[in-house]
Amino acid sequence: MLHWLSLALVLATSVAASTDSPSLESKEPGDAPSQCQARAWVRAPDMVPGEVIAGDVKIKLSGPCTDAESYALGLRYKEKLFWKLRREDAPIPKMPKLTYNWTASNNDLFRVRPFGSFGNPDYNETEWRTYENSVQNKDLWSVHEEERIAFEIKTPLAGAGRTADSLSRNFTTRFGILVPNTNYPPGLDGRVGNDVYDFSLCSMSLQSISSESLYEYFVEIKFSNGTTSEISAGITAFTPFCLSTDNKAPSVNVSLAPPGHSGPNMEPSESPVDRLRSNYTIEVSFPEGAYVYQNSSVNITATVHRTGYTNRTDIPVEICAFSASGIEWHSQELRNRSQPFPPIMALAPSVVHDMQHRGLSQIATPHSVPHSPCREVKFPTTPVHLTHESHIFSASSEPLSLSLNVNHNAVPDFSTYYQKLGHRVNLNLHIKPDLSEWDNEFEKTQWEKQIVDADEFDWVPWTPPQPRHRFLSGHANRLSVIPMQKQGPVSSTLVHYLSDKARQPVFVDSSDIADLRLMSPEERDLIAPLTQPSIKVFAKGEELQRRYLNGADMRGPIYVGDTWVKKVLPMAAEGQRERDAVERLLVVQ
Numbered sequence: 001m002l003h004w005l006s007l008a009l010v011l012a013t014s015v016a017a018s019t020d021s022p023s024l025e026s027k028e029p030g031d032a033p034s035q036c037q038a039r040a041w042v043r044a045p046d047m048v049p050g051e052v053i054a055g056d057v058k059i060k061l062s063g064p065c066t067d068a069e070s071y072a073l074g075l076r077y078k079e080k081l082f083w084k085l086r087r088e089d090a091p092i093p094k095m096p097k098l099t100y101n102w103t104a105s106n107n108d109l110f111r112v113r114p115f116g117s118f119g120n121p122d123y124n125e126t127e128w129r130t131y132e133n134s135v136q137n138k139d140l141w142s143v144h145e146e147e148r149i150a151f152e153i154k155t156p157l158a159g160a161g162r163t164a165d166s167l168s169r170n171f172t173t174r175f176g177i178l179v180p181n182t183n184y185p186p187g188l189d190g191r192v193g194n195d196v197y198d199f200s201l202c203s204m205s206l207q208s209i210s211s212e213s214l215y216e217y218f219v220e221i222k223f224s225n226g227t228t229s230e231i232s233a234g235i236t237a238f239t240p241f242c243l244s245t246d247n248k249a250p251s252v253n254v255s256l257a258p259p260g261h262s263g264p265n266m267e268p269s270e271s272p273v274d275r276l277r278s279n280y281t282i283e284v285s286f287p288e289g290a291y292v293y294q295n296s297s298v299n300i301t302a303t304v305h306r307t308g309y310t311n312r313t314d315i316p317v318e319i320c321a322f323s324a325s326g327i328e329w330h331s332q333e334l335r336n337r338s339q340p341f342p343p344i345m346a347l348a349p350s351v352v353h354d355m356q357h358r359g360l361s362q363i364a365t366p367h368s369v370p371h372s373p374c375r376e377v378k379f380p381t382t383p384v385h386l387t388h389e390s391h392i393f394s395a396s397s398e399p400l401s402l403s404l405n406v407n408h409n410a411v412p413d414f415s416t417y418y419q420k421l422g423h424r425v426n427l428n429l430h431i432k433p434d435l436s437e438w439d440n441e442f443e444k445t446q447w448e449k450q451i452v453d454a455d456e457f458d459w460v461p462w463t464p465p466q467p468r469h470r471f472l473s474g475h476a477n478r479l480s481v482i483p484m485q486k487q488g489p490v491s492s493t494l495v496h497y498l499s500d501k502a503r504q505p506v507f508v509d510s511s512d513i514a515d516l517r518l519m520s521p522e523e524r525d526l527i528a529p530l531t532q533p534s535i536k537v538f539a540k541g542e543e544l545q546r547r548y549l550n551g552a553d554m555r556g557p558i559y560v561g562d563t564w565v566k567k568v569l570p571m572a573a574e575g576q577r578e579r580d581a582v583e584r585l586l587v588v589q
Contacts, residue, residue: 042233074230151531
């Protein structure tokens with residue numbers, strides 16, 4: 001034990017010294033000799049608080065790389081925030097309207113149009129130039145980008161010693177990482193096709209807030225001329241520990257509105273408001289508690305309330321419930337910004353379900369996931385003696401039980417440096433409208449143009465379009481998502497990564513992993529140094545909305561947890577089956 005305590009002090013001191021000033025600048029492979037090419041891969045499970053994980057790394061050099069002297073493996077967690085917001089004292093002018101002339105003309109034969117345009121748009125050039133100049137005036141915008149590196153660790157890779165000519169060109173070795181009892185944020189999936197970081201306020205508002213975060217492995221190659229080259233070895237994730245709770249949240253009344261019409265910072269709709277339409281709300285309660293595990297479901301109870309005129313025939317027919325992402329920004333400048341969010345997904349092995357069926361995973365999934373998120377609404381009819389009168393009448397449906405599904409890659413609740421990740425219940429109510437309601441103003445206008453007088457109706461083949469089902473939406477910010485966890489005890493010393501007592505992961509020799517796992521979490525924590533985060537604010541003119549994963553590589557970086565689950569665990573399971581078979585044979589003999 002004394003040996004390990006002394007080792008802890010040595011490691012903590014050496015690692016802290018090597019990470020006093022973690023680099024904020026990416027090291028491009030171009031720093032290396034141009035004809036020397038390098039690639040690197042890591043296979044490792046996700047990090048979990050208080051665990052010691054094992055992984056392996058592979059490095060391949062191609063081309064003339066005789067100047068390469070040594071390899072080092074690194075891991076860092078970084079997060080950033082970007083915003084582009086209009087100054088409050090300089091509102092964005094209204095975009096000039098475009099009118100289209102659909103009349104065919106000989107001039108159209110020689111008209112040059114930009115790709116994707118249609119029709120012949122007419123607009124006031126003076127108004128458009130004023131609008132364009134205002135939007136492009138940088139002095140009227142607040143643009144900000146900053147980055148926080150929570151930790152950056154490195155370890156030299158021994159065993160790749162130089163031969164007579166050069167460093168080993170095809171090198172593989174194992175490594176270990178001691179993860180302290182510090183809760184870090186979940187890994188988010190920002191690869192191509194998962195647009196999780198562009199939290200745009202409104203597609204037409206020109207304002208945006210975006211956030212990125214990344215756990216990345218990298219390999220650093222040192223050359224004899226003193227330069228180093230950093231190459232990516234894949235991205236990884238962290239599974240924070242969240243205790244389940246008996247969150248008996250009180251019922252909440254959810255106000256409903258047409259999609260895109262809610263939120264204090266949404267663009268106002270130009271559609272005329274029908275003040276005779278009925279008002280709908282949904283009362284939501286959580287009989288099992290307002291929390292749910294990933295890859296699971298929770299039952300909610302919903303009661304639809306309608307208040308409207310008795311001579312209106314609209315009636316709710318179906319209600320659907322979905323879980324959705326929710327963000328609360330910590331920055332004072334963003335505190336009151338409300339916006340729609342695209343789906344945010346956590347990094348999770350894509351074959352997790354197959355693994356569970358094969359018995360290769362210890363992940364807990366306490367409930368199965370049903371598929372239908374919708375239920376028919378049985379709504380009472382208006383009393384007959386009131387249907388011909390214009391009275392205000394309120395009615396309610398019977399309470400409906402809905403199953404709210406959460407995917408295996410749903411982001412668990414977590415408060416990060418820049419934002420609070422959370423979930424909400426999105427509700428869609430489908431309504432059979434009153435015959436007087438037109439949900440499509442274009443159809444209504446076209447019908448009115450075609451039929452000028454009532455006596456023309458029998459002389460044309462058209463019939464008026466029937467009002468379609470319309471739907472209203474709303475949400476309740478009451479749902480907590482708990483990550484799937486390996487079953488096991490959790491130390492009471494677990495701290496948040498923003499705490500002054502937070503510690504960072506540390507590389508350990510793979511030969512020490514077994515002994516480290518025999519130690520208590522408190523003893524292992526002494527080996528991990530305290531975090532030394534750094535923050536950089538980017539200079540004016542250098543801000544980028546996307547910096548980590550910009551889509552240049554269409555395949556995106558490799559998620560090393562996927563490789564671990566698909567390639568390493570099956571081999572380990574097969575090896576275990578062979579060892580079990582040998583043991584049974586020896587027992588029989």
